[in-house]
Amino acid sequence: MVALATAPAAGAVGILRLSGPAALAVGRALAPGVPGVPTPRHAYLATFVDAAGGVLDEGLFLYFRGPQSFTGEDVVELQAHGSPRLLRLLLARTLEDDRVRPALPGEFTRRAFLNGRIDLTRAEAVADLVAADSEAAVRAAAAGLSGALAERIRALEEPLRALHADLEGVLNFPDEAEGADAEAGPRVTTLRAEAEALRAEVGRGRLVRQGARVALYGPVNAGKSTLFNRLVGEDRALVDAEPGTTRDALEARVEWDGLGVTLYDTAGLREAPGRVEALGIARTRDLLAAVDLAVLVLPPEASTDEASSWTREAGATPVLVVTGKCDVAPVGGTGPVSVEAPP
Structure with a gap:
């Protein structure tokens, strides 16, 4: 699959990204000067050409070998100058190959999730970061992308699984697991309080994001x-x-x-x-x-x-x-009104 990784507007740099088994072969068709077996994560200065070999631009070619890439697959990035017309030409050039199709919205992140490169909280954080329009939203999304929410969920999941195992042991093997459920009540109470505290932050998270x-x-x-x-x-x-x-x-x-x-x-x-x-x-x-x-x-x-x-x-x-209108209120006016707001 292929997609533009930068906005479709004029800029200094425009990035075309390919992901999948044929990414390297398709990328080298546009940049034939790149070695057949390029060094992963190495930037090559390359000439980008059309189907007839005519020069379209000069830019950087980067290869990320799977599974050590964002999507977990082979990934190629072509970093060209940010002309929207140039980027459309490069995109059309890749789509001439039958092995390539346009990526769906969010598909790079979806493949990263399906291939185990990121969990669902990080996948959602990517979308939040792209849509962030305030400093608080940027910082919250960045925290999610770094795994802050995943860590809190894991801190609940692991003791819950341990509690489940202890209770299963008592039910199935009462003699061998005798006493394993002695603290089950307090353990449930503690975990429930932590889960409710996390749930209570949902509204605040929405305010930060939106x-x-x-x-x-x-x-x-x-x-x-x-x-x-x-x-x-x-x-x-x-x-x-x-x-x-x-x-x-x-x-x-x-x-x-x-x-x-x-x-x-x-x-x-x-x-x-x-x-x-x-x-x-x-x-x-x-x-x-x-x-x-x-x-x-x-x-x-x-x-x-x-x-x-x-x-x-x-x-x-x-x-x-x-x-309101404190600047035109008469001297000695009533001043602010005290009223009890609804709960």
């Missing part, structure tokens, strides 16, 4: 759009003294302390809105049910009862209450 979703909501004209623009760092939302300026949810992606955050500015909630504004309010309520955190922005004059009423709009979503 980022947090945070919605600004509250009554009309409370300062949500102003706060949204300030957090985003640019004037994305229209701001006006007229209530109900925001009719639809606005979205922006930011990164804070390495964590990706998707911010939403939503339509203000109020009684008896207009028809179009009511559609925006309905979307706000749908969005509040889907985000990880709802930030309730209240005007300085809001009472505790009003704050409690608006808080209930978020349902089961955690709520952070903030007071």
Whole structure:
């Protein structure tokens, strides 16, 4: 199989990767100057040619002999200049060979998993690292790729297997294995606690990989759009003294302390809105049910009862209450409102 290992855009370097029993033969057809038995993991300066022997480029040829390769098979990498047109020519040249076909998405990693080069946690970490769009996501994926999650799972699996063996021994050979189950209860309790602790981190892992979703909501004209623009760092939302300026949810992606955050500015909630504004309010309520955190922005004059009423709009979503328009609040105003968020 063959695939481009770099993005299909212009760049300094473009990489074409082959994997399988015929990888070396097919690779040498494009780079005939490479020795018939190249030294594994050695970079050869080579001339890449077309079917007629015409020169296409000059670059590096690397050979990784299986099973000491990423996929566990023979692997060849052609590192050429990063012209998308050039790379398509090299790709088409390899596909002229009947032994070669285009790799499916993720197939190199799939073969690495099937051939025992990586376990499932590392295979998933590869996909997470490719998709990472924040520093926290990169670091989490790198930890998974280095085997951090696999080690924690192994730390549960090995004592579980030992416990299973002890219990099987007591059941099948009660005389020979007498007493092997004496500490079975405490052992199960300890392992269960460790498994539940690992499970509890699933949600946090999703936040790191995909980022947090945070919605600004509250009554009309409370300062949500102003706060949204300030957090985003640019004037994305229209701001006006007229209530109900925001009719639809606005979205922006930011990164804070390495964590990706998707911010939403939503339509203000109020009684008896207009028809179009009511559609925006309905979307706000749908969005509040889907985000990880709802930030309730209240005007300085809001009472505790009003704050409690608006808080209930978020349902089961955690709520952070903030007071907007503090810069224009009257001196000696009510200040931040204290309200108990739902559990």
